[in-house]
Amino acid sequence: xxxxxxxxxxxTKIPEEYIYNLNQCEAVILPSKPNINxxxxxxVNCVMYDVPLGIDIHTFTEKNKVRAKNKIVFGTSGISRHGxxxxxxxxxxxxxxxxxxxxxxNVEFRIKCYPNDPRPSYKDERIxxxxxxxxxxxxxxxxxxxxxxxxxxxxxxxxxxPLEAMSCGTPCIIPNWFGxxxxxxxxxxxxxxxxxxxxxxxxxxxxxxCEPNVxxxxxxxxCIYKNTEKILSKSQKASSDARKFTF
Numbered sequence: 001x002x003x004x005x006x007x008x009x010x011x012t013k014i015p016e017e018y019i020y021n022l023n024q025c026e027a028v029i030l031p032s033k034p035n036i037n038x039x040x041x042x043x044v045n046c047v048m049y050d051v052p053l054g055i056d057i058h059t060f061t062e063k064n065k066v067r068a069k070n071k072i073v074f075g076t077s078g079i080s081r082h083g084x085x086x087x088x089x090x091x092x093x094x095x096x097x098x099x100x101x102x103x104x105x106n107v108e109f110r111i112k113c114y115p116n117d118p119r120p121s122y123k124d125e126r127i128x129x130x131x132x133x134x135x136x137x138x139x140x141x142x143x144x145x146x147x148x149x150x151x152x153x154x155x156x157x158x159x160x161x162p163l164e165a166m167s168c169g170t171p172c173i174i175p176n177w178f179g180x181x182x183x184x185x186x187x188x189x190x191x192x193x194x195x196x197x198x199x200x201x202x203x204x205x206x207x208x209x210c211e212p213n214v215x216x217x218x219x220x221x222x223c224i225y226k227n228t229e230k231i232l233s234k235s236q237k238a239s240s241d242a243r244k245f246t247f
Contacts, residue, residue, distance in 0.1 A: 002026045008157025010086060010178065011199045012038055013207030019043050031158035034178045038207075052182050053158045054247035055167055059136045062169035062239050065144045070106055072225050074173075075146040077112035077161050078153065080119065083202040088152030088212060089113075090120040093127060095152065095217035099225070100126075107225060109150075112142055143168040147231050148224060152192070152217060155199070155209035156180055162189075166242035171234035173220050177210040183245065188238040190220045190230075 005022060006029040019042055022028055027047040030036050036048050074096060078087040089111060096109045109127045112134075113119050119129065130142065143149065149165035149172045156179035162172045163183055175194040176184045184191065194210040203209065224230055 004029065006030075008032070008035055008179070009038060010083070010155035010157050011203050011206045011209045012196075013205075014039060014042060014044075015206065016042075022046060032179045032182045034181060035157055052245055053160055053163075055160070055164050055242065055245055056136060057167060057243045057246055060140050060143065060164045060167040060242075062144070062235075064141075065169055071108055072106070072147050072228065073108045073110060073145060074148050074150050074221060075110035075112065075142070076150045076152070077142075078151075079114055080117045081114070084118040085201065086154050086203065086209070088154055089118075091152040091212060091214050091217070092150045093120045093122055095150070095214045095221060096127070097122075097124060098214065099218035099221035105225065107221075110142075110146065112139075139164070140168055143170050146170045147228075148173055148190070148221075150217070150221075151175075151180070152212045152214075154211065155203070158182065163242050163245060166238040167245075169235045169239045171231060171238040173217060175210050175212045183241060185241070188234055188241045190224070190234065192217045192220065 003025045004027045005025045008031050022044045023046055025046050029049045029051050031053050033050055036050055076092045080087045100107050110130055112130045143165045149170050151162045151174040158179040162174055171189055173190040174180055174184050175192045193213040193216040196208040197211045199206050199209040
């Protein structure tokens with residue numbers, strides 16, 4: 001049969017049993033060059049295409065961008081049931097608490113999570129959980145309510161939500177590794193330092209993923225809090241770059 005397979009992976013090694021099936025395909029479509037490099041290095045030798053994911057640029061726009069008055073709002077999101085703790089929710093919360101330990105800073109951290117998904121434990125009232133399965137317009141409004149989207153993910157095949165946030169004019173704090181290498185740069189995002197370590201949990205034995213530097217992320221948050229113009233300097237570039245990723 002002539003099969004074209006569209007897939008992705010989040011670490012530097014795919015399961016061995018995938019390789020034979022992929023090599024039976026006419027072609028494989030992947031959303032980032034690091035995915036192609038990973039698959040090729042392990043012996044996937046069929047034709048592979050680098051096709052980034054697209055976003056709905058008519059919904060994820062800067063229109064009616066809402067800012068919390070005199071408050072800096074950070075936020076993170078993702079489907080954490082897919083390989084917890086890969087999404088890095090705990091590290092994002094840890095960075096926030098490290099950046100603003102006194103409790104009297106005018107800041108907020110919002111976690112957009114899905115029903116019954118794992119989530120970090122916290123007691124700080126400035127950390128708010130927004131739970132639910134949302135349609136696109138509500139999600140776009142949520143992106144626009146943030147000053148910065150924080151991704152401390154250890155690995156993304158592409159990373160769609162940071163790109164959607166960028167399209168809404170909300171720059172990201174993100175490690176520029178694997179999937180996000182496709183769109184995150186020093187000009188449109190705040191890049192977090194990281195090191196490569198063996199993957200764990202669901203991905204144990206599947207090569208390496210990144211370990212974002214919590215201390216560096218907290219320093220970026222503090223810097224943004226003290227110099228809010230840094231958000232504006234990234235916002236327009238983030239939106240214009242993200243909006244190139246049309247369907």
